[in-house]
Amino acid sequence: MVEVRHQYATVRGHRVFYREAGAREAPALVLLHGFPSSSRMFRHLIPALADRFHVIAPDHLGFGSSDAPPVDAFTYTFDSLTDVTAALLARLGLTRYALYVQDYGAPVGWRLALRDPGAVTAVVTQSGNAYEDGFVPDFWRPVWAYWEDPGPRTEPAVRAALSLDAIRWQYLHGVDRPELVDPDTWAADHREVNRRGNDLVQLALFRDYAANPPLYPRVHAYFRERRVPLLAVWGAGDEIFGPDGARAFTRDLPDAEVHLVPGGGHFLLESHLDTVAGYIRGFLTVAEPPA
Known part of the structure; x- marks a missing residue:
């Protein structure tokens, strides 16, 4: 049985929860989660990976078991989430690591890579977007409206993303065998993002997501310049960040490995864990760190 250590560190005055497994001298792999999970x-x-890798998986502030300071005590932006993540990795002594990014984890991961390109040895992206191609308009249209005019006219549509039905949909849409998805996932996520005051946290991050697409050209330049090994493994049925977002990585990284998993959705690990773990193990075993 693999030991997974459930730990806390105080970073920039906030208590950050993280899961850790594997030998600390093994190659490091940092897992960055998305909305509305942890x-x-x-x-x-x-x-499934800790026999070969030193795995670290933190909860972003405002999510899971990390602190969730109110919006008047912490500025919830993707820059600030990156600040906390970078400080945690420094505290843990991680100077070289592969990244796994999903959903909100992607803009944090891209910022980490841009700040310290030499630290990132490889990237696994699972519905971790970096291209306009990835946005599925039917899902994102209310969010785009909120970016343009945050207020009482546009807020109700994005607040709906915090409802139990919307979170359940994120887990089940595009999944061919929904009976494989544990209902505890959406129940726990719903409970945590609806803690007192956390709605304002989530609204702040919805607004700040508008800062991510303008960063994409810098991310693309980073890909071209660093030639970082990249694996994109996405659910073919994801209707939040669609398959075109996975294919787009090959524009700047022609050697990127892309897999669209039939019958998988946005939270691919819930229904196709063995498939994803197999791709990751094979990819990270042969991936050469960028010079």
Whole structure:
């Protein structure tokens, strides 16, 4: 049985929760979760990789078991989430690591890579977007409206993303065998993002997501310049970040490995864990760190 250590560190005055497994001298792999989940989304993946890798999976502030300071005590932006993540990795002594990014984890991961390109040895992206191609308009249209005019006219549509039905949909849409998805996932996520005051946290991050697409050209330049090994493994049925977002990585990284998993959705690990773990193990075993 693989030991997964559930730990806390105080970073920039905030208590950050992270899961850790594997030998500390093994190659490091940092797992960055998306909305509305936490490192809990990696609860089954971590043991599947910890025999070869030193795995670290933190909860972003405002999610899971990390602190969730109110919006008047912490500025919830993707820059600030990156600040906390970078400080945690420095505290843990991680100077070289592969990244796994999903959903919100992607803009944090891209910022880490841009700040310290030499630290990132490889990237695994699972519905971790970096191209306009990835946005599915039917899902994103209310969010785009909120970016343009945040207020009482546009807020109700994005607040709906915090409802139990919307979170359940994120887990089940595009999944050919929904009976494989544990209902505890959406129940726990719904409970955590609806803690007192956390709605304002989530609204702040919805607004700040507008800062991510303008960063994409810098990310693309980073890909071209660093030639970082990249694996994109996405659910073919994801209707949040669609398959075109996975294919787009090959524009700047022609050698990128892209897999669209039939019958998988946005939270691919819930229904296709063995498939994803197999791709990751094979990819990271042969991936050469960028010079």
